[in-house]
Amino acid sequence: MFRVLYLGWLVAFVFKVLGASWDVSWHFRWIRDDLAPPHMLNTIGTALAVALTIVHWYTGYGVDRTASRLIQWGTGLFLIAVPLDLINHRVNGLDITAWSPSHALLFIGTAFMIAGVIRGWFVGAPAGRTRTVVLTALFGFFLENAIFPSQHQEYGVLGLAAWVRGQPEAEPELLKFAAESLGRPIDLVAIQNFSLPVPDSVYSVYAGVVGMIILIMARIMVGRAGTATAIAVGYLAYRTLIWPLLVVGGFPGSAIPYFLLVAAVAVDLAFLIPLPTYIRPLLGTALITAGVYGGLYLQDLLLEAPPYGPGSWPLAAGLLFASWLVVELLSSRFQLRAPDAAPAEVH
Incomplete structure (x- = not known):
């Protein structure tokens, strides 16, 4: 049962x-x-x-x-x-x-x-x-679930490019409605505000903190080397699989966040280094932040990446480090570490 x-x-x-x-x-x-x-x-x-x-x-x-x-x-x-x-x-x-x-x-x-x-x-x-x-x-x-809101930028960057090329993916009714909601005609400003409505740095800071802290927590609770990488591979494989299905069906495609693979590898590397529990976040934050922003740079260079605000890395690093310390504290307090977690009573 x-x-x-x-x-x-x-x-x-x-x-x-x-x-x-x-x-x-x-x-x-x-x-x-x-x-x-x-x-x-x-x-x-x-x-x-x-x-x-x-x-x-x-x-x-x-x-x-x-x-x-x-x-x-x-x-x-x-x-x-x-x-x-x-x-x-x-x-x-x-x-x-x-x-x-x-x-x-x-x-x-x-x-x-x-x-x-x-x-x-x-x-x-x-x-x-x-x-x-x-x-x-x-x-x-x-x-x-955490990455889902970021898909607005992942779809938006390709949607904006399509409109600039003169091949909009959205139906005319949607373009008109979106422009009227902003009180503008259907122009570049309206489409840009619809496609990419938040500052560029939101994408990279959100991924570099929220996305990475989930992978860190997964590595702590699962307790297996390569856990973060396996999760990223599974997620990206799913996104890669549904991409052609959506496009063939006539729906817009997205810039798949392949940079997450680089960042996930950095998470797993941080746990391979033999360091005290509360020292690991310091070095790990440096590795992971480099993985996130380096991965975004490479993806933007080789494929297509959403606007990500390269100068936002200090903010992302600071928030990730603080969040990691909290996770270490909570995982110890609530016995969420895989190697030494004592099973709680269940019915």
């Missing part, structure tokens, strides 16, 4: 990821529609997640108190965010950016939900290969 419940979570997250991936590409072509197919896929995943949340809450099975609360808070926050997002769209029309408050509530709710599932599996699953593989996969879903 324990494995059935967590298999259900994996299926729910697969539906949510498929719907989310299609959704962002959909919105770079057409005006928003509440009943669009991507939303329906996401709704299937959400319905399954709600059902699993109720089972955990009612029976107490497969989770400890912390995991149960995280799952409940996450699911509740997500369900609250859904009508708020619908109201936002009814009032304001097209939501120009993935970074809006109502969208943030959706991402944060999902993050709490996945964190609770990770906690439940971590403390309840027996040691072995299955435990490691599923825990790694769950962190992959966690990374995907």
Whole structure:
């Protein structure tokens, strides 16, 4: 029964990821529609997640108190965010950016939900290969959810280039609606504000802090060399696989964040160095920041990368170092380290 419940979570997250991936590409072509197919896929995943949340809450099975609360808070926050997002769209029309408050509530709710599932599996699953593989996969879903808002820039950079070439990927109705929302005609300024609505540095700082701290936490909890790299490879393989499917289907493509592979390798290298627990973040931050910004530079040189603000690296490094220290403290306090974590009592 324990494995059935967590298999259900994996299926729910697969539906949510498929719907989310299609959704962002959909919105770079057409005006928003509440009943669009991507939303329906996401709704299937959400319905399954709600059902699993109720089972955990009612029976107490497969989770400890912390995991149960995280799952409940996450699911509740997500369900609250859904009508708020619908109201936002009814009032304001097209939501120009993935970074809006109502969208943030959706991402944060999902993050709490996945964190609770990770906690439940971590403390309840027996040691072995299955435990490691599923825990790694769950962190992959966690990374995907965190990176999702950044896809606005990943799609936007190619969408803007297409418009400049005179081959816009968005339907004329969407271009007109987006321009009118900004009070402008359909011109370069309007399209640029629609495609890339946040400062360039947001992309690199967000990836260099939030994305990397998830990979660091994964390495701590899974406890296997190469964990961060495996998660990045899996995520990038998925993005690479769906890219041609979307494009062949007539939807816009994105600049896939291949720089994450370089950064993930840096995370794993940081854990190979024999250093005291609270000293590793110092050297590790330097390695990972170099991996993030160096990877972005290489991707921009060889392929296409979203605007990333090279001068923002000190901010990203400082925030990552502080976040890493907090993660080290919390992982020790709540026994989340793979080698010495004592399983919590589960029902």
